[in-house]
Amino acid sequence: MPRLREETEPTSWFLRVRGDVKQWSYRTMGIDRAIGFNILARAWSSSAGLITVALIARFLTPQQQGYYYTFGSLIALQIIFELGFSLVILQMASHERAHLSISEDGHISGDAVAHCRLASVLQKTVKWYSAGAVLLAIFLLFAGFHFFGTHRKPEDHVSWQIPWCFAVLAATVTFQVDPVLSFMEGCGFISNVARLRFVQATAGSVCAWLVLVSHHGLFAPATIICANAIGAIVWLSRKRSLLLSLLRFKPGPNRIGWMKEVWPFQWRIALSWLCGYFIFQLFNPVLFAYRGAVEAGQMGMSLTIMNALIAIAISWVNTKAAPFGAMIARKEYAELDRTFFTAVRQSLLVCTVCILLTWVAIIYLNWIHFPLVRRVLAPLPFGLLLLLVPMNVLVFAQATYLRAHKQEKFLLNSVLGAILTGSSTFFLGRSYGAIGVVIGSVLIGALIGVPLGTYTFIKYRRIWHEA
Numbered sequence: 001m002p003r004l005r006e007e008t009e010p011t012s013w014f015l016r017v018r019g020d021v022k023q024w025s026y027r028t029m030g031i032d033r034a035i036g037f038n039i040l041a042r043a044w045s046s047s048a049g050l051i052t053v054a055l056i057a058r059f060l061t062p063q064q065q066g067y068y069y070t071f072g073s074l075i076a077l078q079i080i081f082e083l084g085f086s087l088v089i090l091q092m093a094s095h096e097r098a099h100l101s102i103s104e105d106g107h108i109s110g111d112a113v114a115h116c117r118l119a120s121v122l123q124k125t126v127k128w129y130s131a132g133a134v135l136l137a138i139f140l141l142f143a144g145f146h147f148f149g150t151h152r153k154p155e156d157h158v159s160w161q162i163p164w165c166f167a168v169l170a171a172t173v174t175f176q177v178d179p180v181l182s183f184m185e186g187c188g189f190i191s192n193v194a195r196l197r198f199v200q201a202t203a204g205s206v207c208a209w210l211v212l213v214s215h216h217g218l219f220a221p222a223t224i225i226c227a228n229a230i231g232a233i234v235w236l237s238r239k240r241s242l243l244l245s246l247l248r249f250k251p252g253p254n255r256i257g258w259m260k261e262v263w264p265f266q267w268r269i270a271l272s273w274l275c276g277y278f279i280f281q282l283f284n285p286v287l288f289a290y291r292g293a294v295e296a297g298q299m300g301m302s303l304t305i306m307n308a309l310i311a312i313a314i315s316w317v318n319t320k321a322a323p324f325g326a327m328i329a330r331k332e333y334a335e336l337d338r339t340f341f342t343a344v345r346q347s348l349l350v351c352t353v354c355i356l357l358t359w360v361a362i363i364y365l366n367w368i369h370f371p372l373v374r375r376v377l378a379p380l381p382f383g384l385l386l387l388l389v390p391m392n393v394l395v396f397a398q399a400t401y402l403r404a405h406k407q408e409k410f411l412l413n414s415v416l417g418a419i420l421t422g423s424s425t426f427f428l429g430r431s432y433g434a435i436g437v438v439i440g441s442v443l444i445g446a447l448i449g450v451p452l453g454t455y456t457f458i459k460y461r462r463i464w465h466e467a
Contacts, residue, residue, distance in 0.1 A: 048205035053301060055212040057372045064217060065375065066284075066293025067148070067160050069300020071221045073284040074144050075171050079277050081132040081139070082175070084269030085125070086182040088262060091406050092121045093186025094325030102187060106242030116254035119246040122183055124258060126247065129176045136175055140168040151289045158293075163218035170225035177232040184239065190319055196235045203227040268408030275418030282422055283437050286429040299434050302377045302385055309358065309389050310396075313351035316343040317397040324404035333465045344397050351393050355386040381435045384442050391445040398457035409460050413452050420444045 056065055096118040100110035108115055144164045152158075185193050204224035211220045236243065256262060283303060288296035320343055327336040362382050365373040376382060399410045421444050428436030 048201070052205065052208060052212070053375060054372060055209055056217065056301075057375050059212045059215060060217045061158075062294040062297055062375075063153075064158055064293075065297030066288055066295075066300070067158050067218060068221065069297055069304070070148075070284045070288045070293075071144075071164065071167055071218070072300070073281045074147060075140065075167060075221070075225075076277060076281045077140065077143060078136050078171060078175055079273050081136045082179075082273070084266060084273040085128060086179045087269055087273075087403060088266045089121060089125050089179055090182045090186040090321060091325050091404060092256070092262065093118060093183050094188075094321075094323075094404075095329045095406065096121065097187050098326040098329040102242065106239065106245060108242075108245070113254045116249070116251040117256050118187075119249035120251040120255035121186075122180075122243065122246045123251075124256070125179050125183055129179050133172050133176050137168055137172045140171065141165065144168065147285065153292060158218070160218055163216075163222060166219060166222035167225065170222045170229060173229040174225055174232070177229055177236070180236060180243070181232055184236075185321075186325070187242075189239075190323075192235075194319065196231060200228045200231040203231055265406050265408055268411045269403070272408060272411055272414035275414035278418040278422035278425075279414075279441075282425045283429070283434075286425050287434060287437070290430040291433050295433055298375060298377050299437070301375050302382055305358065305376070306385055306389060309351065309354045309386070310392050312354060313347045313389065313393045314396055316347040316350070317393075317400055321400055321404060324401065325406075328405055340397075340401050344394070347393050347397060348390060351390050355389050359383050359386055377434055377438075381438045384435075384438045387442050388445055391450050395449055395453040398453050402457060402460055405460075405464060407460070407464075409456055410453065413449070413456060416452070417444065417449055420448065 056068065060068060096114045099114040100108055100118065102108055108118075141164075145161070148160055148164070181193050181196070204227040207223040207227045208220040211217065211223045284296050284300050287299050317340075320339060324336060324340070327333075327339070359379070359382065362373065362376065363379050366379055377385065395410075395413075402409050421441055424440030424444060425437050428440045
């Protein structure tokens with residue numbers, strides 16, 4: 001027995017220390033399981049991105065790098081068919097889930113009407129995305145062949161056709177799977193989906209490295225998307241009892257009236273998301289068309305780093321999207337505000353530290369003339385690009401808060417931002433290249449995006465919570 005006590009004491013000490021670390025992380029930094037896995041996924045993506053950058057520089061030409069990142073910008077055109085539906089799904093599911101209990105084996109108990117409405121959300125999701133996937137595949141194939149065929153330079157000896165077809169096929173599969181993950185998040189499986197994202201990020205990076213090393217680099221985007229799709233399908237198959245029971249459930253007269261209840265919210269979300277393409281995804285295609293594949297590749301790699309920083313910082317807020325909806329459904333506004341403002345402060349703190357460290361690293365690598373740093377923007381435009389990170393984090397957080405009320409009040413902001421940023425990107429990008437694109441975006445964000453977003457947030461938060 002004494003020996004047993006000696007063996008268990010170190011284990012008990014380790015468990016106590018681990019518990020203390022968890023409690024400190026949650027109290028001080030607000031890191032719960034969902035945020036933890038989100039941070040792990042983004043940290044892995046950022047760290048693995050350095051390896052990917054090195055492999056791209058080693059195994060792809062500067063022209064191929066431009067195609068590599070422009071593939072991603074064109075794939076993002078799926079937003080035309082997605083119509084912001086995934087965000088609507090998450091919020092609709094979270095509001096109904098607030099009145100239900102879901103057991104480990106997928107059994108649902110609670111309010112019968114909420115059960116019917118939850119089932120109708122999933123059924124509508126599957127129908128919508130099954131039809132949209134076919135249209136998406138046709139559209140992306142023709143759009144890609146037209147764009148690359150029209151803007152290809154004579155010196156670009158790049159075989160892009162087959163890799164593009166594979167990327168479209170993979171994107172079509174994830175187009176059908178991702179909204180179901182949003183539904184599961186709305187049902188309360190937030191940490192589970194966050195852990196899945198970490199697994200997807202890991203598997204996608206490793207698969208991309210293997211493809212790059214084997215000298216098939218332009219197949220890497222398709223490989224990453226395929227890894228994400230396979231991981232999601234495997235995880236969802238473990239939840240099939242819950243999903244199949246909801247798909248087979250007959251909602252009857254209690255089904256959600258989509259055109260009456262949801263469409264007034266969804267069309268605004270759809271237009272906002274479509275505007276987001278002109279704000280976030282237009283840089284690469286414009287630079288590819290007017291400045292060539294090399295400069296488009298530099299911008300693409302810089303945007304990848306910027307987006308990774310945004311994704312890490314915003315984890316404190318976006319993992320709360322479903323709980324926000326549940327709090328609103330129960331009218332727990334004080335708890336909602338406390339949780340939201342704490343998450344925003346933590347996001348901005350992490351954001352500030354990350355952008356400072358990143359910019360210092362870029363300056364240092366340029367100072368020592370590290371070869372791979374030439375594949376990103378120069379320190380000045382790169383530093384300006386990083387100023388967009390805290391702006392986007394703040395506006396995204398405000399939009400998440402308001403959208404949790406099943407209302408879209410950022411439509412004017414999105415349309416105005418799309419018109420101004422799209423015009424700025426086109427005219428300044430054509431004339432001045434990457435530096436013109438970045439300066440235009442920063443000025444629009446600082447002078448219009450953040451002030452208008454903050455005004456919208458304060459206005460509707462006061463109206464809804466005082467009513």
